[in-house]
Amino acid sequence: MSFWQIFLSGAIWPAFKMRINVGKRMRPFFEYIENKRWELVPCPHWYLMAIGVDPGYQAKGHASRLIRAMLARIDKEDMPCYLETETEKNVALYQHFDFEVIEEFIVPDTKLKLWAMLREKVC
Numbered sequence: 001m002s003f004w005q006i007f008l009s010g011a012i013w014p015a016f017k018m019r020i021n022v023g024k025r026m027r028p029f030f031e032y033i034e035n036k037r038w039e040l041v042p043c044p045h046w047y048l049m050a051i052g053v054d055p056g057y058q059a060k061g062h063a064s065r066l067i068r069a070m071l072a073r074i075d076k077e078d079m080p081c082y083l084e085t086e087t088e089k090n091v092a093l094y095q096h097f098d099f100e101v102i103e104e105f106i107v108p109d110t111k112l113k114l115w116a117m118l119r120e121k122v123c
Helices: 003-009 012-017 022-040 062-077 088-096
Strands: 046-048 081-085 099-106 113-119
Touching: 022 081, 022 099, 022 113, 046 062, 062 088, 081 088, 088 099, 088 113
Parallel strands: 046 081
Antiparallel strands: 081 113, 099 113
């Protein structure tokens, strides 16, 4: 991903939370996340990388509508779906859509805790 794609996806904010030099550390961060994902789900799957709703519009069902629309597409393909969340309160949101926590981990050299979640069949 280009820096601009990372920025637009919202993925840059975890790096700022980790208080690291983004330019030097983003690549190892994303490589670790990618390797962890394939370690946990070693078969073909969908990956929900980022979803976000502006704080002023949260708690109004927007995230659920976004998730529901994507899961409808995924269900047609009968594939597992994987995601990570860094926010504990989001675990319950994703559990509502039948995701299960498969692992909690701290990204090395950071204090960033992630919940890895999987929906549907396991490989």
